[in-house]
Amino acid sequence: MKLKDRLPKPPTPGEALDKVRETELWKSVFRPGSIFRKGYKDTQRDRALAMMNNVLYHLHPVKIKRHGLKLTYTFCLGGLSFFLFVLLTVTGIYLMFFYRPSAGLANAQAYADMLTIRGNVYFGDLVRNIHRWGAHLMVLTVTLHMARVFYTGAYKPPREFNWVVGVILLFLTLGLSFTGYLLPWDQLSLWAVTIAEGISGNSPLIANQAKFILLGGIQVNPETLLRWYVLHVLALPFVLVLFLSVHFWRIRKDGGISGPL
Numbered sequence: 001m002k003l004k005d006r007l008p009k010p011p012t013p014g015e016a017l018d019k020v021r022e023t024e025l026w027k028s029v030f031r032p033g034s035i036f037r038k039g040y041k042d043t044q045r046d047r048a049l050a051m052m053n054n055v056l057y058h059l060h061p062v063k064i065k066r067h068g069l070k071l072t073y074t075f076c077l078g079g080l081s082f083f084l085f086v087l088l089t090v091t092g093i094y095l096m097f098f099y100r101p102s103a104g105l106a107n108a109q110a111y112a113d114m115l116t117i118r119g120n121v122y123f124g125d126l127v128r129n130i131h132r133w134g135a136h137l138m139v140l141t142v143t144l145h146m147a148r149v150f151y152t153g154a155y156k157p158p159r160e161f162n163w164v165v166g167v168i169l170l171f172l173t174l175g176l177s178f179t180g181y182l183l184p185w186d187q188l189s190l191w192a193v194t195i196a197e198g199i200s201g202n203s204p205l206i207a208n209q210a211k212f213i214l215l216g217g218i219q220v221n222p223e224t225l226l227r228w229y230v231l232h233v234l235a236l237p238f239v240l241v242l243f244l245s246v247h248f249w250r251i252r253k254d255g256g257i258s259g260p261l
């Protein structure tokens with residue numbers, strides 16, 4: 001055989017171009033180093049560094065236990081609750097552009113604004129319904145999440161502190177749902193809140209004082225609307241975010257998700 005036949009064949013122009021694309025273009029654009037700003041060898045250490053050195057990735061733990069990924073262990077109910085909270089925040093901000101929490105004897109601005117949102121605002125009815133249904137759903141997912149935590153015994157040490165944080169989160173979620181219910185200022189919300197405050201008026205020792213502070217009077221009135229609005233859009237979400245941060249931080253410190261059963 002001639003020497004010429006024994007040498008590897010030179011690539012055709014197309015093959016040569018493919019080679020350049022493969023080695024130069026794609027590697028330079030998609031090589032992990034161009035994203036991570038330093039050479040990336042696929043080692044355990046570099047994987048950990050990639051998570052730790054990125055502001056968004058570092059919210060996730062570097063390592064998780066395999067069973068924690070199993071959908072049937074958590075049903076992602078905590079994650080769903082958090083997703084709904086974010087959705088409610090975004091839709092709530094949109095609604096705030098068109099809603100004024102004021103009502104008098106002659107005019108009920110809040111009620112009128114709610115009707116405007118439903119009829120005259122771009123995507124108003126859709127956003128309002130996402131907000132309303134999302135709120136109902138969040139109460140459901142948080143309750144189911146709590147049931148899951150109980151069922152898997154995840155409230156036991158070392159997670160007992162996070163269980164207590166969770167109970168506070170449950171009350172805050174119920175508080176948000178309750179205060180939001182009054183805001184449309186329609187017959188349904190007025191009477192539902194009147195009944196609920198009647199129940200709270202029977203709580204022991206501080207019933208009258210608590211009722212007066214919450215209502216800004218002895219019965220549901222325009223002062224109540226303003227008070228509950230501030231609680232709904234500012235005070236309760238602020239406290240909830242604080243406790244959520246502790247909740248998530250604590251999951252990490254307690255060694256990740258509990259289990260396996």
Ligand code: HEM
Binds near residue numbers: 078149164165169258
């Ligand atoms: C706003 C409400 C809440 C949010 C957004 C939330 C979020 C989460 C998330 C994302 C997790 C990770 C595991 C999972 O998805 O199941 C988790 C775990 C946990 N949550 Fe919640 N949670 C909330 C309310 C509660 C409540 C009401 C309780 C109990 C009273 C609770 C107790 C716990 C405990 C003990 C863990 C650790 C579970 C384990 O290690 O298996 N949380 N939470």
